[in-house]
Structure formats: structure tokens, C-alpha cells
Amino acid sequence: MPPSKLKSNEAPVPPRRQQDADAKAGSGVPVKARPLTRIQREKQDIILEAALEVFSVHGFRGSTIDQIAEVAGMSKPNLLYYFPRKEEIHRRLMSELLVTWLAPLREMDAKGDPFPEIRSYIRRKLEMARDFPRESRLFANEMLQGAPRIIEMIEVDLKNLVDEKAQVLLGWMDEGKLARTDPYHLIFSIWATTQHYADFDVQVRAVLGPARGGEGRFEDAARYLEQLFLFGLTPRKQPGKPA
Amino acid sequence: MPPSKLKSNEAPVPPRRQQDADAKAGSGVPVKARPLTRIQREKQDIILEAALEVFSVHGFRGSTIDQIAEVAGMSKPNLLYYFPRKEEIHRRLMSELLVTWLAPLREMDAKGDPFPEIRSYIRRKLEMARDFPRESRLFANEMLQGAPRIIEMIEVDLKNLVDEKAQVLLGWMDEGKLARTDPYHLIFSIWATTQHYADFDVQVRAVLGPARGGEGRFEDAARYLEQLFLFGLTPRKQPGKPA
DNA sequence: CTAACATTTTTCCAACTGGTCAAAATTCTT
């Protein structure tokens, strides 16, 4: 008996459509894409917010429409009126996420100096971990599962951006302004260290305890990471300690 | 309508027991804990292996007994004969995991010198990410969910170990052998950077592409992390480049 | 060999799941 790979039973081909929701092909009708009512916009936002709450904790398979509907404060059929299927909600969430998620890296400017640029990149990522932990976990959840629903975005958009920024880093290294090292792993290490504070929040809090695990932990983290990325752990002369 | 916190519907109080599996209280019977047959040991191992495969990808809620049974090559009722409920399998997996998971940190020796010790700690963690990625993801999955099933272990065993090792690091700092910095965040950064290669493996591969995303990526990571933790990103004189 | 025990299979079930549908209620437009 061969181990047999996990079957990916998730999407048995959607059979019908609910009503409109997106363009219908085949007819000469000029695709009357109605502009979304106020209620539609509001409710969709409420649903996406609720879905973020649920998906970010339990992942796609582990979350149910009922759970999302309950958090959103509406009935399941009502929710399904706005998003005809579960996948749709998740897809929307993920594509919106990726844009905001990569924004900090986009801002890293080749024309700036490496240390201010890297330093503020780290700060921005850390702020995102602090202010949008659910988004971070949603992303992490998807990664853990092998990114089945966003793999192309990763392979195209994200890869291109990283390639571009790796070139920027290499440029700085050529100018002697930055230690010569692997730019890709450099970026990975910034992602890892900052997102850790969102994704492993429970662990961080548990280890730091109530005294140091409060909001101050992000400031401590920022200070520590700044030092790590600047000088590493090698001890240096204390500038303000002549004695 | 209050947002209403996610209900934790996971364990409606187990009603009955299957047959033995653990001690029965109340009777004067001397708790005949049978010593586990050969088949029992073998099958349990097969099940745990299969469960690791499944849980590490989909998390607890997202995984089904059927999936695990299929991977394990047995029927669901048969599987339930060995582990009377899903939670049991997960619990076993987690408690075994935590021991091996913390082993590398345990080995960090106060009597050694900081750089060799930290360096080999990083190496060991990186090897674990390479050789036991499923375990890493299982752990990450549990963390993302708020560690509901292992929070006490985190708050006690893990915290104690980290506290102890933080003292070791502080000692080294006092001796001037290690840059003075936050020992807790130092440990976090090692966890984050190393586990990243297991938990975000898809992303790492996608970004590095087929050329650099092969097995060599772990060696590249090791080299990069070594430099990062030793010297950071500040450029230094090239030792072997006098020109 | 066979009774006692261990293992496996078959059948079954109630709750949960993603999703449909028609009717009722509400909101918007004129």
C-alpha cells in the first residue's frame, strides 16, 4: 500500500452562479457590471473583516462559513449572498493582503543610503506585525499550507519585487556601503525576524512574561534588531564610556 | 450586535471511553496497564507519522481523521482503535515534539565561548528546519492558533529553559564576550531566522528560483546567518584583500 | 488445538459543512 499523497479535495468545480456578482460571457449584453450599492460595500467589508479574524487563526480548511457569518453578525445564507463561495472570500482577502504586505519593501529606495533604508524597512515591517497581526498570520497560514491559492502571485509579483530589491542591495554592496552578503537571505531574515512577533505572538508573550511582554516588546524588538543588523553580536567599544 | 468572540467549539466533553487506553479510577482493580503489543507500537508510530504529515499542513481543525487514516493506510475505525480521539493523536505529537524541539537550545553551554556556542546553535536549528520541516510547521501551526493545546508547556517548560539560557547570555555579556543586548530577543531572532526556512519553504523556493532554491539554500542560509549574527551588515576590511 | 485476547471491518449515526432556493422583508426610485 503506497503512502498515497494527500488528496486536495477542495473545490469540486463550482456548478452554478448565484445571480450577478461578475460578468457573464457569451451573450451580446454589454456586461452591465452594476456599481455596488452602499450596503454591498459595507457588508462586504464586514464579511472580509470577520473572515480575516477566522481564517488567520484556523486557515482555510479549518474555518467554516458559519464561523465567519457569526463573527460578521449575519446568517450564513446572507453572507453567501455577498460572496457566493468560501474560496471567493479567501481569494479577495489574499489579493488585498499581498499588496499591503509588500508595500514596505517597495518603499526601500535605491537612491537612499543602505542603513537608513534598511533600518526603516525593519521598522515598517515591525509596525505591520504590531498593527496587523491577523494579516501576518493569514499570510503565514497560507505559506504553511504550501500557498496553494497564491502560489502564482508569489512566483511572479513577489519574486519580481524581491529580485529588484536584491539588485538594489547588491548595488550598495558594490559601492562598499553594505557588507557583501547574500541579498536574498538578507531579505528573508528581515521578514522572519519581524513577522515572528505577529505569528508567534503567544510564544513571545509567554516567554517574556507579563512584565516585559506588554506593548513595549515591539520597542525592545526594534532596538535589538537594529543592533543585530547593524553590528551583529560582536562586542564593541562603548562610545560614551571613556573610563 | 456584539462581535462575539470565536467560539472554541472543539471538545464537547468526551462522553465514553473505547476500551482501555488509560487507567480507570474508582475500582480496587490494580490498574492493569498492559505493556503494549508489538502491533500496537508499530501502528501507533505509523499513525503518528501520518498525523504529522496532515496536521503540519492543515492544522488541527483543518485535518480530518479520514485523511490521517488514508495516509496511514488504514480505515478510520481502525485508526480510532489505537487513538480513541483526534485530540489524543495531536496531543501525543505535540508533547513528543516539544522535547526534540528544544533540544538544540538545551545544548547551548554556559561553559563554552559565546560565538562557537551561538554559531552551533544556529546550525543545529537550521538542520532541524532542513531535516524536520513538518515538525516545524506543526509547531508553527499551533502557535498561529494561539497554542490552545500546549500553552502550559510553553509557559512552563519553554519559558524556564529560555530564562535559563537568557542568563547564560547575560553572563557572556557581563564578561564582555558578547555585545550587550536583549537576550530574549536574541533567542527569538535565532528561532525566527532558522524556522523560516521550514515554515515559509514555498516562499523561499519561489523567490530563489530553481537555480538557487535547491538543497544548497541551507548552506547559503547558514553562511549568511553566521555573518549576520557575528558582524551584522556593516562593511568591514577584507582580511585577504590587501590591495 | 483452542480459549482468551487483540485487531480489523462493517454498519451506523448525529452533528456539521458548503451551498441552494423560494419567499418574505426591506430599501430605493420615480
Add this chain to the structure above:
DNA sequence: AAGAATTTTGACCAGTTGGAAAAATGTTAG
């Protein structure tokens, strides 16, 4: 205010899921 369009509800369904019970089939010590 009325008609049209939108939104919400309630009833329902087929497939899945965790698990129980019991019968059928091995295995093994005496």
C-alpha cells in the same frame, strides 16, 4: 405611494466528519 430592485430569512440538501457498536477475523499462550 407604488413598483422595482435589493437584501434577508428559513427551510432544506447532499456530502463530510468524529465517533460508537458490534460482529468478524486474526494471534498467541497454554
